[in-house]
Amino acid sequence: MEVNKCRECGKELTHDEIGLYRRLVNRGAKDFLCIECLAAYFRISVDVLRKRIQTFKADGCTLFF
Numbered sequence: 590m591e592v593n594k595c596r597e598c599g600k601e602l603t604h605d606e607i608g609l610y611r612r613l614v615n616r617g618a619k620d621f622l623c624i625e626c627l628a629a630y631f632r633i634s635v636d637v638l639r640k641r642i643q644t645f646k647a648d649g650c651t652l653f654f
């Protein structure tokens with residue numbers, strides 16, 4: 590199985606980070622950003638993104654399961 594890495598910093602991505610990227614940026618994405626680089630991209634804090642992940646999970650978003 591291929592390991593997905595952040596296209597900015599090369600960090601290995603978690604399932605949550607990939608789901609978040611797909612949800613916020615592009616559902617069909619083939620490359621991704623880690624949560625830190627995604628926060629920088631949107632100019633918001635990592636904390637806000639972590640809360641977003643929790644919200645999406647609570648909503649039952651299928652991208653996270």
Ligand SMILES: [Zn+2]
Nearest residue numbers: 595598623626
């Ligand atoms: Zn990164």
